Amino acid sequence: MSSQEKLNVKVGRRAFLKMAALSGVAGATMLNAAPAVRSASDEELKSPYPGSKKVKTVCTTCSVGCGIIAEVYNGVWVRQEVAQDHPISHGSHCCKGIDSIDNVRTEKRVKHPLKKVNGKWQRISWDQAINEISEKMLKIRKESGPDAAMFLGSAKMSTEQAYYFRKFAAMWGTNNIDHQARI
Numbered sequence: 001m002s003s004q005e006k007l008n009v010k011v012g013r014r015a016f017l018k019m020a021a022l023s024g025v026a027g028a029t030m031l032n033a034a035p036a037v038r039s040a041s042d043e044e045l046k047s048p049y050p051g052s053k054k055v056k057t058v059c060t061t062c063s064v065g066c067g068i069i070a071e072v073y074n075g076v077w078v079r080q081e082v083a084q085d086h087p088i089s090h091g092s093h094c095c096k097g098i099d100s101i102d103n104v105r106t107e108k109r110v111k112h113p114l115k116k117v118n119g120k121w122q123r124i125s126w127d128q129a130i131n132e133i134s135e136k137m138l139k140i141r142k143e144s145g146p147d148a149a150m151f152l153g154s155a156k157m158s159t160e161q162a163y164y165f166r167k168f169a170a171m172w173g174t175n176n177i178d179h180q181a182r183i
């Protein structure tokens with residue numbers, strides 16, 4: 001019998017279970033011989049980032065500014081806790097604030113302007129982004145009038161930013177302005 005034929009032999013249910021049990025024993029024996037992981041020590045569990053600093057800050061996702069304790073280790077934000085004594089949030093967060101740390105550590109964070117070209121995102125300069133967007137906006141206003149545009153503010157805007165955003169819409173020539181959370 002060739003080796004290929006041997007591999008193709010139908011294995012009965014009982015034989016298969018025996019083989020699975022044997023391979024499990026072999027696997028466990030290998031793991032015992034060379035453990036790939038180890039348990040953390042009590043000290044490591046108590047303080048996984050020795051010497052880290054706890055910095056009081058606020059969530060910047062919206063203007064409420066709920067309190068966060070950011071743990072910083074070697075200049076990197078590694079963990080976060082709710083600031084229990086914060087005068088506004090009183091030890092709570094919404095679902096966005098709980099993951100504030102992902103504003104800096106996620107690989108999905110957008111760090112520069114991107115433009116979709118033939119279905120693929122390409123990095124462009126800030127100058128190119130501003131020029132292309134403003135040219136398109138001016139074209140829309142020229143062809144369809146100022147009310148063809150709608151301005152939607154951000155939950156992240158401060159009072160001053162919201163003031164200037166409103167002024168911008170007025171100078172553009174429309175009253176089509178609202179807060180994005182209302183749509």
Ligand code: SF4
Nearest residue numbers: 059062065066094097
């Ligand atoms: S996004 Fe949520 S956690 Fe962050 S400041 Fe606003 S309400 Fe607070």
